[in-house]
Amino acid sequence: MSEKSDSFIRQNSAPLASRRDLLKAVAAGTAGYWVAGRGAWAADAKPGEPPAPTAPEDKVRLGIIAVAGRAEGNLNEEGNAIADQDIRAICDVDEANLAKAAKRFPKAETYKDFRKLLERTDLDAVVVSTADHCHAPASLIALSTGRHVYCEKPLAHTVEEARRVAEVAKKYKRVTQMGTQIHAGDNYRRVVELVQSGAIGPVKEVHVVLGGARWPSSPVPSPQPGQETPKAFAYDIWAGPQPLIPFAKEFHPMNWRSFWHWGTGTLGDMGCHFIDLPFWALGLKHPTKARARGPEVRADICPEWIIASWDFPQRGAQPPVTLTWYHGDKKPEGVEGWGLPQGKRTGVIFVGEKGKLFADYGSHKLLGEGWDDFKAPPVTIAKSQGHHREWLAAIRKNDPSATTCNFDYSGALAETVLLGTVAFRTGKELVWDAANLKATNAPEAEKFIRQAEYRKGWGMDVLNTL
Known part of the structure; x- marks a missing residue:
C-alpha cells in the first residue's frame, strides 16, 4: 500500500460503528458510505458515487470471510492473486482453520464473526467463501457499507436473495465477481x-x-440431531441468519451442501x-x-x-x-x-x-x-488476466462493468x-x-x-x- 493511502487511512478513519448501529443503517439503506477510510480509492469519493481511481501498483485492502475449502482455493489460485494483496482481516468459525490462516497472514486481525470484520473502516473489499446460507448476509452488509465483493457461487441461498444482492451491488456501484472461475x-x-x-x-x-x-x-447422510458441538467450531455464528436447528456432525465441514437448510x-x-x-x-x-x-x-x-x-x-x-x-x-x-x-x-x-x-x-x-x-x-x-485478477483490476479502475461475472450477470445465472x-x-x-x-x-x-x-x-x- 502506498504512503499516500496509509496517510489517508490515519487521517480519515472514523470510530468503529457498533454492530447494532451498523446493521440498523444497513436495514435502512443508509449505510453506503459508513466506511470512512478506504485509502486512495475513496480520497475523492462523494456519497453514492464510485471512489476515485488509484495507481494500479497499490494493493487492495482485503477482508477474507472463510479460509478453508473453496475459500482456501480462492487464496491459492492464479499465482496467489488474492493472497498477494493487503490482507488485513481474516475470518472463520473453525479455530483450526483460522489458526492455520493466521500463520500465513500474521499481520491480519482474526475474527470468528464476519459482522465484526465488516465493522472495520480500513477494507476496500471482501472475499466471501462461506457456506451458501451466509453468502447473502455477508455480501449485503459489505456492499451496503461501501466494500467491493467477490462471492462464491451460487451467490445466495434463495432466488430472492440472489436478486437482492445484485440490486444492492448496482445501487452502491460496487465492483463484484461471482466465483465461477472457469469463466476466465x-x-x-x-x-x-x-x-x-x-x-x-x-x-x-x-x-x-x-x-x-x-x-x-454417498451414502446419503442421516444426521442424528442434538449431538455435541465441537468446541473449536462456533456453530451459532456459522448458522448466521438461519433459524437455529440442533447441531449434527454431518453439517461440518463440507456436507452442509447436502441439506436444504x-x-x-x-x-x-x-x-x-x-x-x-x-x-x-x-x-x-x-x-x-x-x-x-x-x-x-x-x-x-x-x-x-x-x-x-x-x-x-x-x-x-x-x-x-x-x-x-x-x-x-x-x-x-x-x-x-x-x-x-x-x-x-x-x-x-x-x-x-x-x-x-x-x-x-x-x-x-x-x-x-x-x-x-x-x-x-x-x-x-480477449484472453483473461484471471478471474480474481479481473476483479482486482476493476476495483483499481473503479469500474463495476469491467468484471465478466459481475452480480448483474451472475445474479441472473444464480437465480x-x-x-x-x-x-x-x-x-x-x-x-x-x-x-x-x-x-x-x-x-x-x-x-x-x-x-x-x-x-x-x-x-x-x-x-x-x-
Whole structure:
C-alpha cells in the first residue's frame, strides 16, 4: 500500500460503528458510505458515487470471510492473486482453520464473526467463501457499507436473495465477481465465439450433463440431531441468519451442501459453473418456465439426482431455447449416438440447426461428420488476466462493468440455478414471472423462492428496504 493511502487511512478513519448501529443503517439503506477510510480509492469519493481511481501498483485492502475449502482455493489460485494483496482481516468459525490462516497472514486481525470484520473502516473489499446460507448476509452488509465483493457461487441461498444482492451491488456501484472461475478459461471463450458465429446454426436446445453427483454424499447422510458441538467450531455464528436447528456432525465441514437448510445440493454447487457457458454464449437472462424431476422429495436432504429444464424466450434474432440439466448419472435420451468424445461424462451439448457442439472445462468438439474443412471463427474475446485478477483490476479502475461475472450477470445465472431447485421441491412446472419473482401458477413455491424468517441481527432486514 502506498504512503499516500496509509496517510489517508490515519487521517480519515472514523470510530468503529457498533454492530447494532451498523446493521440498523444497513436495514435502512443508509449505510453506503459508513466506511470512512478506504485509502486512495475513496480520497475523492462523494456519497453514492464510485471512489476515485488509484495507481494500479497499490494493493487492495482485503477482508477474507472463510479460509478453508473453496475459500482456501480462492487464496491459492492464479499465482496467489488474492493472497498477494493487503490482507488485513481474516475470518472463520473453525479455530483450526483460522489458526492455520493466521500463520500465513500474521499481520491480519482474526475474527470468528464476519459482522465484526465488516465493522472495520480500513477494507476496500471482501472475499466471501462461506457456506451458501451466509453468502447473502455477508455480501449485503459489505456492499451496503461501501466494500467491493467477490462471492462464491451460487451467490445466495434463495432466488430472492440472489436478486437482492445484485440490486444492492448496482445501487452502491460496487465492483463484484461471482466465483465461477472457469469463466476466465480460454476454452469457454472459443466456445462462445463458435456458437455466436453461427457455426452450428440457431440453437433451440442445450443439455448440461454432470456425471455422477457430489451432494448428498454417498451414502446419503442421516444426521442424528442434538449431538455435541465441537468446541473449536462456533456453530451459532456459522448458522448466521438461519433459524437455529440442533447441531449434527454431518453439517461440518463440507456436507452442509447436502441439506436444504444450509445448501442447495449438487445443482446449486455445480450448476453455475456449467450453465454459465450457455448463459454467456446464448445471451440468456431469465427463464419463463422451469420444471424438474428426481427421487422422492425430502424436506431436509437434497436429491441424489435431478433432471431440471428451463425455457428461455427469444432474444433478438435468436430463437427460444430449452436448457436441461442432468446429474446423478442421468443423461439426454439418445446421447450415445451423438458422437461425444470418448470417456466424456460431463459437459455442455449445444444442439443447433446445423450441428451439435460439445464442451467441457478444457476442451470442445463439433459433433458428427462434415467438419473436416471447418475453420474456427476469428478470436474476438480477449484472453483473461484471471478471474480474481479481473476483479482486482476493476476495483483499481473503479469500474463495476469491467468484471465478466459481475452480480448483474451472475445474479441472473444464480437465480436460474436456484429456480431449478424450487421446481424440484414443488414438483410442478413453474410459470415464472421474473420481474416480480413469482411462480404465477404455484403459490406453494413461495416458501422456496424467498425465506420467510431470518434470525435477527444478521443484516437480512435490508431485503425489506429494497
